[in-house]
Amino acid sequence: MNFLKQLAAVIVLSAAAQYFFPWWTVAIACFIVGFTMSRSGWGAFGVGFLGIVLLWSGLAFYIDSATGSNLSERVAKIILLPSGDVLKLVVGLIGGLVGGFSALSGFSMKSIR
Amino acid sequence: MKLIRLILSSALTVVLVLALNRSITIGALTIPPLGKFLDPFHGFWQNSYEHPRDIRVSGTAGIVHVAFDTLGIPHIFADNELDLIKAQGYITALDRLWQMEFQTLAGAGRISEILGAGPNNAILDFDRSQRRIGMVAGAQQFMKAVEADPEVQALVTAYTQGVNQYIETLSYGQLPFEYKLLDYAPEPWTEFKVALLLKSMAKTLNIGDKDIEMTNALNLLGKEKLELLFPDYEAVGDPIVEKNGKWGFDPVKLDTVALAVPKELIALNQAVEKTEEGIGSNNWAVHGTKTATGAPILCSDPHLTLSHPSIWYAIHLNCPTMNVMGVSLPGAPGVTIGFNDSIAWGMTNAQRDLVDWYKIEWRDASRNEYRSDGQWRKSTKVVETFAVKGSAPFYDTIVFTHHGPVTYDQHFKADNERNQMAFRWVSHDASNEARTLLMAGKAKNVSEFNEALKHYASPAQNFVFASVQGDIQMRIQGKFPVRRKNEGRFVMDGTSTRNEWLAFIPFEHGVYELNPSRGFVSSANQLHADPSYPYYITASSYEAYRNRRINNLLREMQNITPAQMMNMQGDNFSLKGQEFLSLAIKEVMGTQPNKKASEILNTLSAWDFMNDPDAAAPVYFETWWRWTYNFLWDELNSSPVDLPRPTAFNSIKLLTNPPEGFGYFDVQGTEAIETRSQLLKLSLDSAINEVAQWEAKKGEKATWGPFKGTYIEHLTRVQPLSSFALNGGNRESINASQRRAGPSWRMVVSLEKTGVKAWAVYPGGQSGNPGSKFYDNYVDPWRDNRHLALTFTPAFESYTANTIRTVTFTPSK
Numbered sequence: 001m002n003f004l005k006q007l008a009a010v011i012v013l014s015a016a017a018q019y020f021f022p023w024w025t026v027a028i029a030c031f032i033v034g035f036t037m038s039r040s041g042w043g044a045f046g047v048g049f050l051g052i053v054l055l056w057s058g059l060a061f062y063i064d065s066a067t068g069s070n071l072s073e074r075v076a077k078i079i080l081l082p083s084g085d086v087l088k089l090v091v092g093l094i095g096g097l098v099g100g101f102s103a104l105s106g107f108s109m110k111s112i113r
Numbered sequence: 114m115k116l117i118r119l120i121l122s123s124a125l126t127v128v129l130v131l132a133l134n135r136s137i138t139i140g141a142l143t144i145p146p147l148g149k150f151l152d153p154f155h156g157f158w159q160n161s162y163e164h165p166r167d168i169r170v171s172g173t174a175g176i177v178h179v180a181f182d183t184l185g186i187p188h189i190f191a192d193n194e195l196d197l198i199k200a201q202g203y204i205t206a207l208d209r210l211w212q213m214e215f216q217t218l219a220g221a222g223r224i225s226e227i228l229g230a231g232p233n234n235a236i237l238d239f240d241r242s243q244r245r246i247g248m249v250a251g252a253q254q255f256m257k258a259v260e261a262d263p264e265v266q267a268l269v270t271a272y273t274q275g276v277n278q279y280i281e282t283l284s285y286g287q288l289p290f291e292y293k294l295l296d297y298a299p300e301p302w303t304e305f306k307v308a309l310l311l312k313s314m315a316k317t318l319n320i321g322d323k324d325i326e327m328t329n330a331l332n333l334l335g336k337e338k339l340e341l342l343f344p345d346y347e348a349v350g351d352p353i354v355e356k357n358g359k360w361g362f363d364p365v366k367l368d369t370v371a372l373a374v375p376k377e378l379i380a381l382n383q384a385v386e387k388t389e390e391g392i393g394s395n396n397w398a399v400h401g402t403k404t405a406t407g408a409p410i411l412c413s414d415p416h417l418t419l420s421h422p423s424i425w426y427a428i429h430l431n432c433p434t435m436n437v438m439g440v441s442l443p444g445a446p447g448v449t450i451g452f453n454d455s456i457a458w459g460m461t462n463a464q465r466d467l468v469d470w471y472k473i474e475w476r477d478a479s480r481n482e483y484r485s486d487g488q489w490r491k492s493t494k495v496v497e498t499f500a501v502k503g504s505a506p507f508y509d510t511i512v513f514t515h516h517g518p519v520t521y522d523q524h525f526k527a528d529n530e531r532n533q534m535a536f537r538w539v540s541h542d543a544s545n546e547a548r549t550l551l552m553a554g555k556a557k558n559v560s561e562f563n564e565a566l567k568h569y570a571s572p573a574q575n576f577v578f579a580s581v582q583g584d585i586q587m588r589i590q591g592k593f594p595v596r597r598k599n600e601g602r603f604v605m606d607g608t609s610t611r612n613e614w615l616a617f618i619p620f621e622h623g624v625y626e627l628n629p630s631r632g633f634v635s636s637a638n639q640l641h642a643d644p645s646y647p648y649y650i651t652a653s654s655y656e657a658y659r660n661r662r663i664n665n666l667l668r669e670m671q672n673i674t675p676a677q678m679m680n681m682q683g684d685n686f687s688l689k690g691q692e693f694l695s696l697a698i699k700e701v702m703g704t705q706p707n708k709k710a711s712e713i714l715n716t717l718s719a720w721d722f723m724n725d726p727d728a729a730a731p732v733y734f735e736t737w738w739r740w741t742y743n744f745l746w747d748e749l750n751s752s753p754v755d756l757p758r759p760t761a762f763n764s765i766k767l768l769t770n771p772p773e774g775f776g777y778f779d780v781q782g783t784e785a786i787e788t789r790s791q792l793l794k795l796s797l798d799s800a801i802n803e804v805a806q807w808e809a810k811k812g813e814k815a816t817w818g819p820f821k822g823t824y825i826e827h828l829t830r831v832q833p834l835s836s837f838a839l840n841g842g843n844r845e846s847i848n849a850s851q852r853r854a855g856p857s858w859r860m861v862v863s864l865e866k867t868g869v870k871a872w873a874v875y876p877g878g879q880s881g882n883p884g885s886k887f888y889d890n891y892v893d894p895w896r897d898n899r900h901l902a903l904t905f906t907p908a909f910e911s912y913t914a915n916t917i918r919t920v921t922f923t924p925s926k
Contacts, residue, residue, distance in 0.1 A: 015154075018152070018154040018155070019154070022149070022155065022285070023134075023148055023149055023152035023154065023155060023156070024130045024133075024134060024148065027126055027130055031126075041118065056151075056152070056153055059153040059154065059158070060153045060158055063153060063158045063159075063161050063162075064158075064161065067161040067162055067163070067884070068886070069160075069161035069162075069884045069885070069886070070884075071157065071158075071160055071161045071290070071883060071884030072158070072161070073833075074833040074834060074883055074884075075157055075833075077832070077833035078294070078831055078833050078834075079144075079145075087151075090151075091151045091152075091153065094133065094147055094148060094151055095148070095151075095152065097129060098126065098129050098130060098133065098148065101122050101125050101126040101129060102126045104118075104122040104126075105119065105122040105123040105126050108115060108118045108119035108122050108123070109119055109123075111115050111118075111119075112115050112116060112119055
């Protein structure tokens with residue numbers, strides 16, 4: 001239950017931060033969740049990672065289906081990926097790593113006190 | 114332990130964020146900043162969206178309404194010209210900002226700022242050559258002409274304000290896709306960028322020359338061979354205007370001789386790109402006496418490099434003083450090729466030598482002074498800075514003489530210090546083409562249109578014109594020096610002012626024809642006038658095939674409809690194929706060809722000379738012709754210095770009727786001394802071999818469309834942003850679609866008294882955004898030569914019912 005709450009917090013906070021600020025503010029959002037809510041290092045990493053994967057890949061899938069644009073297919077080819085769908089997962093993975101490590105950093109900061 | 118975890122995880126997070134926030138260059142490959150670029154909130158995903166359906170902008174004097182029709186073409190309605198042009202700037206930037214800026218960066222020689230120096234410094238060398246031919250200096254002259262014309266100045270300022278107003282609305286998320294991919298941001302637009310853009314266009318069209326090669330050829334081959342291989346006048350027939358001596362004026366005469374060709378051969382790696390082969394165009398207009406409706410029809414299709422975003426942006430501009438539609442150059446105000454309620458106009462490039470190289474004699478190694486008429490004249494030096502991305506700035510000193518900049522010297526592409534070439538280019542001069550376009554857009558008849566042309570200097574164009582009143586006209590307009598015989602064909606001696614451009618041909622002495630008795634006017638980059646024209650004309654090359662095909666068709670046609678004219682713009686007939694094969698097939702038939710060769714000869718004998726996409730014959734013609742051409746002139750390849758190559762027309766002429774002792778049939782690298790038929794046989798075998806290899810590689814029978822592989826390339830050369838359009842045609846067909854160049858805007862205008870009607874198509878789409886469905890939606894219709902009906906009415910309301918987007922400009926409060 002707590003994991004789901006944390007997950008929701010990561011997604012909502014990150015989305016809100018990104019709405020106004022550049023992409024890297026997800027690191028701050030995840031740091032805060034890790035700092036205030038997480039109970040273990042693995043848990044923090046997992047929630048930061050999964051939260052951003054869901055947020056970024058989810059939004060990428062949404063934009064693609066809402067716009068019907070083929071831009072993701074073009075970009076996938078530019079960066080040598082097999083398809084736009086793979087790109088959407090890779091996008092999540094990249095954001096997820098930042099989310100995971102920043103949440104872990106937040107938890108680590110808390111545990112040091 | 115916990116401390117170590119904190120340090121490690123924090124450090125990793127920071128490193129990750131920093132790494133994903135910057136682009137990384139590995140060799141020629143630049144990887145965009147992955148976090149920033151891939152983030153769906155701001156990154157490239159945001160470019161998947163079309164612009165909003167309803168956009169509101171403030172800052173105009175009155176209200177401006179814009180509606181984009183379902184083709185993506187904006188119709189802009191304003192109550193004064195300044196608001197209209199300001200809105201044009203904003204709207205053009207909305208669709209094409211990245212392209213506009215990229216083209217002006219190229220014009221100014223600044224591409225290495227965003228792409229780095231490139232492999233073997235190729236990009237930096239391009240930038241240096243841009244500055245060394247005087248692009249920036251020419252643009253500065255252009256600005257002087259603009260500043261001297263308050264009306265034009267105000268419009269250029271308004272356009273600039275419009276572009277900047279759009280740039281100011283942009284946050285990272287809304288930046289055009291390419292800025293994100295290449296990781297930079299737009300700088301403010303300036304009036305100077307308008308000048309750079311127009312000079313870039315001039316360079317595309319009029320920088321063609323072969324003076325250095327011709328000088329080498331003269332020294333190496335002698336005068337007789339030179340005139341045989343590279344004659345000034347090829348007697349192709351059908352010049353643009355024929356008056357057989359009835360020109361009706363006394364020409365300006367220069368009583369000096371301008372000839373002093375340097376003796377030594379010139380060894381240079383020329384960095385200035387030649388005008389690309391295939392950059393040419395067609396235009397024609399038929400008189401009402403030859404059309405079904407009795408109204409004139411005007412057709413124009415300029416041929417340019419095929420690129421995304423397209424070189425053209427279609428637009429409709431309306432205010433109480435004008436109602437004009439057509440294509441604009443993104444980055445320049447007004448309409449370049451188009452029509453209004455009363456007239457229509459189009460352009461093809463006027464082939465004329467407007468480029469000279471002057472050899473400079475310096476007083477000493479400092480290059481501070483050079484010889485001119487026995488005196489020492491002072492040069493000026495400009496240190497140019499190149500802010501190369503990813504490395505230290507590069508500095509290049511360019512020496513200017515009164516002729517122009519010294520393009521080639523010991524620091525750039527020259528093998529020894531004797532090669533000091535100053536560049537004289539007509540586009541260095543101040544001129545006011547922006548005024549021409551403004552006045553043309555408002556012109557109501559032929560005399561007003563000609564008034565507009567008086568301001569037009571470069572790049573020289575063949576202007577086709579037709580009006581609702583029923584006039585048709587062709588006028589070759591540009592700033593043309595009065596040349597003495599042979600002047601301009603070779604490198605000139607720069608020490609004597611006698612060799613310079615001493616006078617220019619007056620407007621009244623220009624080549625033109627109004628309502629000729631044949632009932633049509635036409636041009637396709639051929640010779641301007643019959644040999645009775647009182648001025649000496651020379652050019653690097655003239656078109657020899659399309660122009661005759663156009664005239665052959667138009668002479669025969671009566672009761673012409675716009676639909677026939679549209680079909681004619683897609684005509685794939687190859688006169689070159691007909692003329693070459695009428696000799697070549699017969700010759701090789703007599704050499705006992707093998708089975709495969711006989712088969713191909715049969716295919717070619719049965720060919721209707723149409724370069725159609727699904728036909729095999731054009732594949733064999735084109736490859737056979739190319740091998741023949743290369744074998745024919747392979748003697749010229751062994752030269753240690755650059756030599757010109759004869760034209761296709763002259764090559765076929767010399768193949769057909771070789772003069773006594775013509776020593777070029779031998780194929781180099783073989784034991785035997787070949788005859789003409791052996792040369793043709795060898796080249797056919799080579800062609801068959803080449804096609805067989807292509808077929809083996811592709812796993813399909815060779816047909817012309819796929820074999821030619823017409824390719825519309827994005828300006829960044831990134832393949833996934835580019836398109837193929839596997840159509841027919843070739844450089845000698847009216848449908849001059851080659852692999853990388855072709856008809857860039859096919860327009861047909863019927864000038865009916867009840868309302869001007871127009872159809873057009875271009876290889877691209879209105880939006881420069883690769884994520885938009887308007888990015889490449891014209892490519893398939895263009896490939897199939899399907900014109901789109903343009904909507905052109907003076908009532909804004911007629912556009913609002915069927916619009917994809919409206920933009921409203923209002924006065925600021």
